[in-house]
Amino acid sequence: MILFPNAKINIGLNITERRPDGYHNLETIFYPLDIKDALEVVQSDKLSFTSSGLDIPGRMEDNLCVKGYQMLKEDHDLPPVNIHLHKQIPIGAGLGGGSSDAAFFIRLMNDEFKLGLSVDEMTGYARRLGADCAFFIENKPVFAFERGDEFEAIKLDLSAYKIVLVMPPVHVSTGEAFRGIVPAQPKESLFDLIKLPITDWKKYIKNDFETSIFKNHAEIRGIKAALYEAGAIYSSMSGSGASVFGIFEDTPDVKFLEEENEVFYC
Numbered sequence: 001m002i003l004f005p006n007a008k009i010n011i012g013l014n015i016t017e018r019r020p021d022g023y024h025n026l027e028t029i030f031y032p033l034d035i036k037d038a039l040e041v042v043q044s045d046k047l048s049f050t051s052s053g054l055d056i057p058g059r060m061e062d063n064l065c066v067k068g069y070q071m072l073k074e075d076h077d078l079p080p081v082n083i084h085l086h087k088q089i090p091i092g093a094g095l096g097g098g099s100s101d102a103a104f105f106i107r108l109m110n111d112e113f114k115l116g117l118s119v120d121e122m123t124g125y126a127r128r129l130g131a132d133c134a135f136f137i138e139n140k141p142v143f144a145f146e147r148g149d150e151f152e153a154i155k156l157d158l159s160a161y162k163i164v165l166v167m168p169p170v171h172v173s174t175g176e177a178f179r180g181i182v183p184a185q186p187k188e189s190l191f192d193l194i195k196l197p198i199t200d201w202k203k204y205i206k207n208d209f210e211t212s213i214f215k216n217h218a219e220i221r222g223i224k225a226a227l228y229e230a231g232a233i234y235s236s237m238s239g240s241g242a243s244v245f246g247i248f249e250d251t252p253d254v255k256f257l258e259e260e261n262e263v264f265y266c
């Protein structure tokens with residue numbers, strides 16, 4: 001069985017407080033983005049993991065799909081499998097690629113081996129693998145809060161727009177990004193701000209990671225400025241970076257960005 005885990009972008013991100021468990025409470029909008037990996041699981045005589053496409057850092061045991069297998073195996077009678085991942089979603093980009101692979105892996109195992117898990121049960125498993133992993137079980141636009149793993153569904157459809165995603169040759173780890181943050185309660189919740197016309201988002205919706213990340217990585221700030229210059233209605237870094245997206249009425253001419261960055265037209 002093959003599934004195609006997709007990326008996400010964050011539209012706005014407020015980090016509201018530090019939690020006693022080392023995490024932060026935050027609020028953000030998760031929106032699915034059409035950049036995809038391919039994930040295949042085949043029954044085998046021993047557990048193995050293979051990959052193609054982009055190089056995935058870390059050992060096989062650290063891959064979130066393998067962690068997902070070990071987690072499910074604690075509660076379910078599973079045969080050994082070969083997991084093959086064709087990696088295309090940029091890594092360490094704030095696009096949630098690893099989390100998406102893991103969530104799709106849980107969904108795939110549930111279908112393939114008839115585990116009978118409900119959406120809530122799959123979301124519970126996903127939450128144990130990473131804060132933004134839970135979002136990818138339902139994979140619909142949501143307002144996310146607490147660790148980013150509690151959700152309220154929202155109506156948001158950007159399919160009439162062109163989204164351009166720019167990935168600079170820089171990686172930012174999520175843990176590193178959180179270290180530069182001083183949490184604060186926003187004046188107005190994103191839950192309300194996202195209902196504004198998209199032309200007003202630039203004025204009201206921000207990503208709290210940008211201040212510290214832009215300070216250390218001027219090239220990321222430069223990409224956001226270039227996307228606005230090219231006519232974006234709204235532009236922002238996604239999650240903890242390093243990718244930056246722009247939302248446009250029509251496909252812009254940003255070929256010049258392709259010289260030093262990877263550019264996706266979604």
Ligand SMILES: C[C@@](CO)(OP(=O)(O)O)[C@H](O)COP(=O)(O)OP(=O)(O)OC[C@H]1O[C@@H](n2ccc(N)nc2=O)[C@H](O)[C@@H]1O
Binds near residue numbers: 099130132238
């Ligand atoms: C902050 C976001 C916004 O979408 O960053 P991106 O990784 O997508 O850019 C996500 O919620 C990230 O989710 P995810 O990448 O799954 O985080 P995890 O693996 O659970 O956590 C990695 C590290 O980030 C920090 N962390 C993460 C989430 C959170 N609400 N508070 C935190 O402080 C913790 O230091 C944790 O050890």
Ligand SMILES: Nc1ncnc2c1ncn2[C@@H]1O[C@H](COP(=O)(O)OP(=O)(O)O)[C@@H](O)[C@H]1O
Binds near residue numbers: 062091092093098099
């Ligand atoms: N299936 C996977 N794909 C990508 N990275 C993975 C995966 N499993 C574990 N990782 C680890 O997670 C880290 C961040 O991955 P990724 O999800 O791409 O970042 P981000 O949360 O910024 O979108 C990587 O550096 C890698 O070590």
